């Protein structure tokens with residue numbers, strides 16, 4: 001584990017920021033920094049799951065991660081690619097789940113890669129996803145989920161798209177720490193991503209295919 005990941009795991013906020021600043025000064029990319037932090041915060045989750053950390057520590061790790069993102073977001077935005085908008089992506093964290101740090105990273109990276117993003121926030125009902133896909137004509141819907149109790153809810157959103165007659169018009173990508181090929185298959189999504197960059201590549205691929213049509 002890197003020093004930065006370990007500092008986050010140990011909830012040493014000052015050290016995390018010292019190391020993030022040093023990395024930025026050394027020209028390390030915000031994406032690399034996020035990946036190291038993600039490694040540390042996964043370790044926090046494991047300590048929580050094994051009873052060595054409590055909810056307070058879980059919350060604190062989220063606060064530290066958000067304070068790191070407050071530093072990295074403007075840098076990501078300042079490096080945004082210029083040019084025409086590639087397409088629209090609707091995104092949100094599904095009903096029953098309030099985790100949003102990872103989703104917000106995806107949103108910012110999509111925006112800096114010339115996507116228009118409609119971010120519905122957290123604890124989003126299937127109906128809201130369906131309505132927004134219909135209204136915007138977005139060709140990609142991103143569902144974020146960090147709790148395995150939300151697998152049925154992701155499937156519910158996809159079933160609701162089918163019922164509304166929109167499933168053929170939109171590709172669905174699920175993302176978050178708990179998704180996998182098995183979850184993708186269960187929910188009926190088109191793709192899954194456990195990191196933001198895979199998600200950005202998927203959106204680019206879908207819109208590239210549309211312009212090639």
Ligand code: B12
Pocket residue numbers: 038041042043044045046048049055058059060061062065091096097098099100101102103105106141142143144145146147148149173174175176177178193194195196197198199200
């Ligand atoms: C911080 C945290 C919290 C914070 C969240 C703060 C916030 N504003 O988000 C708080 C304290 C609120 C919280 C609450 C809870 N949490 Co919590 N939490 C975490 C923790 C430690 C880190 C999550 C995080 O921010 N990671 C950092 C980001 C950058 O990573 P990420 O979310 O995975 O996102 C990346 C990718 O997954 C991807 N991605 C994410 N979304 C999307 C979407 C799309 C479309 C795409 C393409 C990609 C993508 O891109 C991101 C960047 O690369 C995780 C541990 C873990 N392993 O993730 C537990 C964890 C998710 N929590 C857990 C639990 C159990 C809970 C609670 C139930 C605890 C409780 N008893 O109350 C509640 C649930 C509340 C609810 N109803 O949602 C469990 C879930 C277990 C499970 N498998 O179901 C975990 C895994 C911890 C554990 N190991 O036990 N939590």
